[in-house]
Amino acid sequence: MNPVAMQNAEPLKGHHILVVEDEALIGMELAYEIESAGAFVTHVLTLEAALKSLDKTWSAAVLDINLRGKDVFPVADRLQQMGVPFLFCSGHGSHQETSSRYPGSRLLAKPVDEAVLLAALAEIVSR
Template identity: 40%
Template sequence: MAGLLDGLRILVLEDEILIAMDVEQICRDDGAAHVVIARTLEEAEAAASDSSFDAAIIDLRLGSVSTLPFAARLRDRGVPFVFASGYTSLGEIGVSFPGAKIVGKPYAGDDILAALAEARAQIV
Protein backbone atom coordinates (compact mmCIF):
# COMPACT_ATOMS: atom_id res chain seq x y z
CA MET A 1 0.00 0.00 0.00
CA ALA A 2 1.39 3.40 -1.00
CA GLY A 3 2.18 5.92 1.73
CA LEU A 4 1.16 9.55 1.67
CA LEU A 5 4.80 10.58 1.47
CA ASP A 6 6.01 8.10 -1.17
CA GLY A 7 9.05 9.52 -2.92
CA LEU A 8 8.77 12.96 -1.30
CA ARG A 9 11.51 15.16 0.10
CA ILE A 10 10.69 16.41 3.61
CA LEU A 11 12.36 19.07 5.76
CA VAL A 12 11.99 18.70 9.53
CA LEU A 13 12.78 21.86 11.51
CA GLU A 14 12.93 20.75 15.14
CA ASP A 15 15.47 21.62 17.83
CA GLU A 16 14.85 18.58 20.05
CA ILE A 17 16.83 15.79 18.41
CA LEU A 18 14.77 12.88 19.75
CA ILE A 19 11.56 14.41 18.44
CA ALA A 20 13.26 15.20 15.13
CA MET A 21 14.49 11.63 14.79
CA ASP A 22 11.01 10.30 15.60
CA VAL A 23 9.46 12.53 12.91
CA GLU A 24 12.16 11.47 10.45
CA GLN A 25 11.31 7.81 11.08
CA ILE A 26 7.57 8.48 10.70
CA CYS A 27 8.25 10.08 7.33
CA ARG A 28 10.60 7.32 6.18
CA ASP A 29 8.18 4.61 7.29
CA ASP A 30 5.53 6.29 5.15
CA GLY A 31 7.77 6.26 2.08
CA ALA A 32 9.57 9.63 2.11
CA ALA A 33 12.59 9.38 -0.17
CA HIS A 34 14.64 12.05 1.59
CA VAL A 35 14.28 13.58 5.05
CA VAL A 36 16.51 16.41 6.24
CA ILE A 37 16.59 17.45 9.89
CA ALA A 38 17.47 21.05 10.69
CA ARG A 39 17.85 22.04 14.34
CA THR A 40 18.40 25.78 13.81
CA LEU A 41 17.04 28.40 11.44
CA GLU A 42 20.48 28.64 9.88
CA GLU A 43 20.51 24.91 9.12
CA ALA A 44 16.97 25.14 7.73
CA GLU A 45 17.86 28.09 5.49
CA ALA A 46 20.95 26.27 4.21
CA ALA A 47 18.96 23.10 3.52
CA ALA A 48 16.20 25.03 1.77
CA SER A 49 18.68 26.88 -0.42
CA ASP A 50 20.59 23.69 -1.31
CA SER A 51 17.55 21.50 -2.01
CA SER A 52 13.93 21.75 -2.89
CA PHE A 53 11.44 20.09 -0.59
CA ASP A 54 7.96 18.77 -1.24
CA ALA A 55 6.85 19.62 2.31
CA ALA A 56 8.12 20.66 5.72
CA ILE A 57 7.32 20.04 9.37
CA ILE A 58 8.17 23.10 11.44
CA ASP A 59 8.42 23.50 15.20
CA LEU A 60 6.91 26.89 16.07
CA ARG A 61 9.76 27.86 18.37
CA LEU A 62 13.37 26.82 18.50
CA GLY A 63 14.16 27.74 22.09
CA SER A 64 13.13 31.40 22.17
CA VAL A 65 13.39 31.90 18.39
CA SER A 66 10.22 32.06 16.28
CA THR A 67 10.17 30.08 13.04
CA LEU A 68 7.35 32.16 11.53
CA PRO A 69 9.66 34.14 9.19
CA PHE A 70 11.05 30.88 7.81
CA ALA A 71 7.53 29.50 7.38
CA ALA A 72 6.59 32.67 5.48
CA ARG A 73 9.49 32.10 3.08
CA LEU A 74 8.36 28.52 2.48
CA ARG A 75 4.80 29.73 1.87
CA ASP A 76 6.10 32.30 -0.63
CA ARG A 77 7.97 29.50 -2.45
CA GLY A 78 4.83 27.35 -2.52
CA VAL A 79 6.23 24.68 -0.19
CA PRO A 80 3.45 23.15 1.93
CA PHE A 81 4.18 22.81 5.63
CA VAL A 82 2.65 22.02 8.98
CA PHE A 83 3.48 23.44 12.36
CA ALA A 84 4.22 20.97 15.15
CA SER A 85 4.20 22.70 18.51
CA GLY A 86 3.91 22.14 22.21
CA TYR A 87 2.66 25.70 22.68
CA THR A 88 -1.02 26.07 23.38
CA SER A 89 -1.34 29.76 22.51
CA LEU A 90 -1.19 29.64 18.73
CA GLY A 91 -3.02 32.88 17.90
CA GLU A 92 0.00 34.31 16.09
CA ILE A 93 -0.18 31.49 13.54
CA GLY A 94 -3.85 32.12 12.79
CA VAL A 95 -3.16 35.77 12.00
CA SER A 96 -0.14 35.24 9.73
CA PHE A 97 -1.04 31.80 8.38
CA PRO A 98 -4.80 31.39 8.18
CA GLY A 99 -5.66 27.80 7.41
CA ALA A 100 -2.21 26.53 8.42
CA LYS A 101 -2.14 22.98 9.69
CA ILE A 102 -1.07 22.73 13.33
CA VAL A 103 -0.29 19.49 15.12
CA GLY A 104 0.04 19.73 18.90
CA LYS A 105 2.80 17.93 20.75
CA PRO A 106 2.77 15.20 21.78
CA TYR A 107 1.38 13.86 18.54
CA ALA A 108 0.94 10.54 16.83
CA GLY A 109 2.51 9.74 13.47
CA ASP A 110 -0.91 9.59 11.85
CA ASP A 111 -1.56 13.19 12.97
CA ILE A 112 1.57 14.44 11.21
CA LEU A 113 0.88 12.44 8.06
CA ALA A 114 -2.74 13.60 7.84
CA ALA A 115 -1.75 17.24 8.37
CA LEU A 116 0.96 17.02 5.69
CA ALA A 117 -1.50 15.47 3.25
CA GLU A 118 -3.97 18.29 3.91
CA ALA A 119 -1.30 20.96 3.54
CA ARG A 120 -0.11 19.48 0.27
CA ALA A 121 -3.69 19.27 -1.05
CA GLN A 122 -4.17 22.99 -0.37
CA ILE A 123 -1.12 23.90 -2.45
CA VAL A 124 -1.51 21.45 -5.35
Protein backbone atom coordinates (compact mmCIF):
# COMPACT_ATOMS: atom_id res chain seq x y z
CA MET A 1 0.00 0.00 0.00
CA ASN A 2 1.40 3.39 -0.94
CA PRO A 3 1.84 6.09 1.76
CA VAL A 4 -1.13 8.18 0.59
CA ALA A 5 -3.37 5.12 0.63
CA MET A 6 -2.11 4.25 4.12
CA GLN A 7 -3.46 7.59 5.41
CA ASN A 8 -6.94 6.50 4.38
CA ALA A 9 -6.65 2.97 5.72
CA GLU A 10 -7.39 3.63 9.38
CA PRO A 11 -10.97 4.94 8.89
CA LEU A 12 -11.90 1.74 7.00
CA LYS A 13 -10.71 -0.79 9.59
CA GLY A 14 -13.50 -3.12 10.61
CA HIS A 15 -16.03 -1.75 8.11
CA HIS A 16 -18.01 -4.09 5.85
CA ILE A 17 -17.82 -2.99 2.21
CA LEU A 18 -19.83 -4.39 -0.68
CA VAL A 19 -18.13 -4.30 -4.09
CA VAL A 20 -20.45 -4.82 -7.07
CA GLU A 21 -18.26 -5.27 -10.16
CA ASP A 22 -18.95 -7.59 -13.08
CA GLU A 23 -15.34 -7.78 -14.28
CA ALA A 24 -13.80 -10.38 -11.97
CA LEU A 25 -10.21 -9.10 -12.10
CA ILE A 26 -11.22 -5.49 -11.47
CA GLY A 27 -13.47 -6.57 -8.63
CA MET A 28 -10.70 -8.66 -7.08
CA GLU A 29 -8.30 -5.72 -7.33
CA LEU A 30 -10.78 -3.33 -5.71
CA ALA A 31 -11.50 -5.88 -2.97
CA TYR A 32 -7.77 -6.41 -2.33
CA GLU A 33 -7.13 -2.66 -2.02
CA ILE A 34 -10.03 -2.19 0.38
CA GLU A 35 -9.10 -5.29 2.42
CA SER A 36 -5.53 -3.98 2.66
CA ALA A 37 -7.04 -1.01 4.51
CA GLY A 38 -8.50 -3.38 7.11
CA ALA A 39 -12.07 -3.59 5.86
CA PHE A 40 -14.09 -6.73 5.29
CA VAL A 41 -15.10 -6.98 1.64
CA THR A 42 -17.69 -8.98 -0.24
CA HIS A 43 -17.36 -8.87 -4.02
CA VAL A 44 -20.32 -9.85 -6.19
CA LEU A 45 -20.41 -10.05 -9.97
CA THR A 46 -24.09 -9.75 -10.89
CA LEU A 47 -27.10 -7.57 -10.23
CA GLU A 48 -28.96 -10.56 -8.84
CA ALA A 49 -26.17 -11.44 -6.39
CA ALA A 50 -25.92 -7.81 -5.32
CA LEU A 51 -29.65 -7.63 -4.59
CA LYS A 52 -29.45 -10.86 -2.56
CA SER A 53 -26.53 -9.48 -0.55
CA LEU A 54 -28.60 -6.55 0.70
CA ASP A 55 -29.96 -8.60 3.58
CA LYS A 56 -26.60 -8.06 5.30
CA THR A 57 -25.37 -4.95 7.12
CA TRP A 58 -22.98 -2.83 5.05
CA SER A 59 -20.88 0.19 5.98
CA ALA A 60 -20.62 1.29 2.34
CA ALA A 61 -20.63 0.00 -1.23
CA VAL A 62 -18.68 0.47 -4.45
CA LEU A 63 -20.97 0.04 -7.45
CA ASP A 64 -20.08 -0.48 -11.09
CA ILE A 65 -22.85 1.25 -13.05
CA ASN A 66 -23.18 -1.29 -15.86
CA LEU A 67 -23.34 -4.98 -14.93
CA ARG A 68 -23.33 -6.92 -18.19
CA GLY A 69 -25.89 -4.58 -19.73
CA LYS A 70 -27.97 -4.09 -16.57
CA ASP A 71 -27.94 -0.87 -14.57
CA VAL A 72 -26.94 -1.15 -10.91
CA PHE A 73 -29.60 1.40 -9.95
CA PRO A 74 -31.94 -1.10 -8.22
CA VAL A 75 -29.06 -1.84 -5.81
CA ALA A 76 -28.31 1.86 -5.35
CA ASP A 77 -32.00 2.54 -4.68
CA ARG A 78 -32.11 -0.12 -1.95
CA LEU A 79 -28.84 1.03 -0.40
CA GLN A 80 -30.15 4.59 -0.34
CA GLN A 81 -33.36 3.42 1.36
CA MET A 82 -31.25 1.50 3.90
CA GLY A 83 -29.08 4.56 4.59
CA VAL A 84 -25.93 2.84 3.31
CA PRO A 85 -23.49 5.23 1.59
CA PHE A 86 -22.14 4.22 -1.80
CA LEU A 87 -20.07 5.47 -4.66
CA PHE A 88 -20.09 4.59 -8.31
CA CYS A 89 -17.11 3.27 -10.22
CA SER A 90 -17.33 3.14 -14.00
CA GLY A 91 -15.17 2.94 -17.06
CA HIS A 92 -17.68 4.79 -19.21
CA GLY A 93 -20.58 7.14 -18.96
CA SER A 94 -20.99 10.46 -17.29
CA HIS A 95 -21.93 11.42 -13.79
CA GLN A 96 -24.96 13.35 -15.02
CA GLU A 97 -27.46 10.51 -14.60
CA THR A 98 -26.07 9.31 -11.27
CA SER A 99 -25.78 12.81 -9.79
CA SER A 100 -29.36 13.74 -10.74
CA ARG A 101 -30.73 10.43 -9.47
CA TYR A 102 -28.48 10.28 -6.39
CA PRO A 103 -27.57 13.83 -5.31
CA GLY A 104 -24.22 13.96 -3.59
CA SER A 105 -23.10 10.65 -5.06
CA ARG A 106 -19.59 10.30 -6.35
CA LEU A 107 -18.31 8.67 -9.55
CA LEU A 108 -14.77 7.33 -9.72
CA ALA A 109 -13.40 6.65 -13.19
CA LYS A 110 -11.76 3.31 -13.92
CA PRO A 111 -9.00 2.50 -13.56
CA VAL A 112 -9.30 3.75 -10.00
CA ASP A 113 -6.22 4.93 -8.16
CA GLU A 114 -5.95 3.12 -4.82
CA ALA A 115 -5.47 6.30 -2.81
CA VAL A 116 -8.49 7.95 -4.47
CA LEU A 117 -10.66 4.88 -3.81
CA LEU A 118 -9.67 4.61 -0.16
CA ALA A 119 -10.06 8.35 0.42
CA ALA A 120 -13.54 8.32 -1.13
CA LEU A 121 -14.59 5.33 0.96
CA ALA A 122 -13.13 6.84 4.12
CA GLU A 123 -15.13 10.00 3.44
CA ILE A 124 -18.47 8.24 2.97
CA VAL A 125 -18.12 5.88 5.94
CA SER A 126 -17.33 8.81 8.22
CA ARG A 127 -20.49 10.76 7.33
